[in-house]
Amino acid sequence: MIKFNNVKKSFRRTEVLKGMNLDIKTGDRIALVGSNGAGKTTMIRCLLGEYTCEGEVRVNGLDPREERKLVLKEIGFVPQLPPPLKMPVGQLISFAASLCDADPLEMIKVAERLGLDFKQLKSRPFVKLSGGQKQKILISIALGRDAKILILDEPAANLDPEARHIFFQLLAEKKDEAVMLISSHRLDEVAALVNRVIEMDQGIVVLDDRVEDEVDLDSVLQSEIKIKRADEAFAKAIKAWNFESEDGIQWFGKIAGPDRLRFLGVLSRYAAILKDIHMEDQKK
Template identity: 50%
Template sequence: MGMIRIDSLTKRFERRAVLDELTLAIDAGDRIALIGSNGAGKTTLFRCLLGHYRYTGEVGFGDAGAKRRDMDFLSRVAFVPQLPPPLRMPVGELISFAAKGAGADRDRMQDIADKIGIDLNEIRNRPFYRLSGGQKQKVLVTVALAREADLFIFDEPAANLDPAARAVFIDLLAARKDASMLIASHRLEEVAPLVNRVIELDRGKVVLDDSVVDRLKAGHFRDCRIGISEPHPTFAAALSDWGFADEGGVLFAGRVPAGDTLRFLGLLSRYASLIDRLSLETGET
């Protein structure tokens, strides 16, 4: 996927500008956490990129002309909406359509479904719209991640997932190192392990664009010390994977590459109730 160029993108609903001359460039390989309050314009931006809305301004995909709905580009985008569509077709038919029409691999769908905790055979004859919210989300995530997509667009993808499925979903996304991502989420700490860039929208404008890779140069690191309230073998093992030294079961010391800070903080967020001391200090090799 080449660069996406967005220039002065404006979308109004009943005279209210939900996107207000928004300008943004997204590079191939970017993994972006899109944050902002409800009504900031996140979903509307996604819908404009996908060609669902008319808008003013320009959107260009790679070498395609601006303002053009590029079908080749869209065929390589996997999208999971915040609100699942009210599809009446049975789940089995949806899976077949995803395989034939969207290029989702059947074996990969089965593998992802097993990992995320949804039995496709059990629900294959049920209309999609009759599934629970969590089941719908698991099916849509399964279909999306089974595609050979260049860009994943997820709008609050884990909102209806149970904690176990949410953790698996994050791990599955992390494994897709070949794709770019746009992820709208209210849980920045949850998607932090995945992203290299954080963009915040407010009233349809970009108010923050923080590129972690550009800001934190190669060769920089953070000295880190962590204290926890009681010994926790799983947490100790996770820190060991980062090369941390165990200083008595409740104190740990190590170095975190600066460019991996968000990913590391995402790990720590899973154990926030345990941590009672934390220091991160920037240094150089």
């Protein structure tokens, strides 16, 4: 579906992509990882047809630079930094839907599944929304259409735990029929979402590995956490995950399966007071 063949890209005298080769097929859910300056963003921009480059980039046999309109119809893109758009949310969704011949009502449905009140937000300028609201709108535009390629740059960074769970469910609905390219600085943030890891360094692919695909994207873990003593900092941290407790010692809540590593990372900060952790998959 996607092919990079000896792709090179330079900015003035700095060579950012140095003969990159890569083949991506339908069903691949890829974690694109690497430090700042590794070439991840430049690779994505070439794929989107925003940059000219040496070598060959193809999306379903099409050149994304020369046939950009046709290629972009196949791509749903969630950027890391929301664009500073002043148009109202309703107008933005209508405009985005018109560009890819999509139904704006489907985008609105996704927004509402993510917890947004569209009627309340539709007249508000996009630039005036909170970070989480902007992220949800951008996800709605990308997933509320028949995109065969999803390019997601730190897509869940500004989402609350419940919205992250819904986001993972949305990805699960598309996992067998689309390519997912999820860019992140940290592998542990996206490890449970993917079945392939590609690491870039200094403009080339230094690792391309298949990973175990055991965690269902729409799985839910019923969780019980016990601590040795009540702790204010711990309570604040775990309440952010919508956990509840009657005594401050025993906490109950639900974790999206793909968020397992992220959640355990939070708990690790309080290892000294942890007494018991129990997680059970509730997916039927």
